[in-house]
Amino acid sequence: MCRIAFGLCLLILTCTAVWSGTLTHEQRDARETGIRLYNQYKAISATPFLETAAQAGDAEAQYYLGEALRKNNRFMTHESQKWLEAAANQGHIYAMIRLGRSGNDLCAVTGNCPSGSKSPGDWLRHAYQVALPLAEQGDPEAMFLMYKITLDTDWRAQAAEAGHALAQYGEAISIEQGAGFYLFRSRQQEIEKWIKASAEGGYPESMERYLAILAEREDWEGVRHWQHRIAETGYAPGIFELGMHLAHEPERYGHELDLVKGYGLLSLLLELDGGGNLRRFAQHIMPKVAAKMTPEEIEQALEFAEEWRATHPPVSYFPDKLSIY
Structure with missing residues (x-):
């Protein structure tokens, strides 16, 4: 399962984070x-947990806290x-790039950016110096970061050829x-080639795009296969789509009716009480599904969840992870 979610936000990549000391079990759990919570658009709720690990010297937690x-x-x-800066000083390239982009931040418009140990340009140059040797050694993530640093699409192309799913989507x-x-x-064949490669690499948005390609061909077996794979990554829209179709609310792709799994999957989205609208959508559909179920089936659905x-x-x-906002 971890292979499916490769490279997607929750995994800690060796070229982007360096640890300072060893975290306790509680600190790792907090991180x-x-x-x-951050990846569920609940940055405010995430802050105290990230602080626990960040204060212990964890570079990845420091980056997400920042x-x-x-x-x-x-x-x-x-x-x-x-x-x-704490993360960047431990070799965290994403943090260096974010600091390098701070010259374009809203604070630059209002003229109240905090002064740092390096200028934005210095941080980008430092990121370049750290990422380049790794990229030249064939590290796909470092190649992709070189693209983020330089905006040279040749680096993105190299990262895509090396199997980086987000670069392939790009x-x-x-x-x-x-x-x-x-x-x-x-052109269409080349687009599909990269979308399929990225989907197979575990990038959920590419999975959705590839599913749409299969739907246009009326390859319903392929569509159903990819709906399950998307949901298995943990991608919230994919969980919603699969749950909705399994419960036939509605059903378009030939899924057998499975009220227990459908209701159970939709119930997973109730924890999304931050940004996004999927919690509200799930709350709208779940009573319709429950009306077709026995109390025992609802209990089974919650156990499945x-x-x-x-x-x-x-x-x-x-x-x-390195959004423009």
Whole structure:
């Protein structure tokens, strides 16, 4: 299951984070809880958990804490910059890039950006110096980060060829928007090639795009297969779609009616009480499903949901770890 969710926000990548000391069990739990809440658009709730691990010297927690504080305030503050710099000083390339982009932050418009140990340009140059040797050694993540640092699409192409799922998605979107020289059919084939590769690499948005391609071909068996795979990553929209179709509220792709699993999957979304609308959508559909179930079936559905939580990645929106906002 972890292989399916490869590279997607919750995994800690060796080229982007360096640990300072060893976390206790409680500190590790706090870090994972904080990241889970952050990825559910609950940055305010995530903050105290991330602080626990960040104060223990965990670079990944420091990065997410800096991002949570920045997003909560809608611009870079002294506190958010402090934690991003703490992560960056441990070799966290994402933190270096975020600091390097702070010159474009809202605080730059209002003229009250906090002063840091390095200028934004210095942080980008430092990120380049750290990422380049890793990229030259063939590290796909470092290649993708070189693209983020330089905006040179050759780096994204190299990362895609090396199997980086988000880079592959980026290649598909770029080609779809007109990059390169292709005849119509060959352009579509190239887009599908990268979408499928990215989907197989575990990127949920590519999975959704590939599912749509299969639906256009009326490959309903393929559609059903990918609906299950999307949900298994923990991607909240994918869980909603599968739950809705299993419960036939409505059903379009030939799923056998399974009220227990459908209701159970929809119930997983009730914890999404931060941003997004999926909790509200689930609350709208669940009474309709429950009306077709016995009390015993509802109990079975809730037991199914608990088992799912124990054996699958957390429910997540998978926001871009280095979003432009």
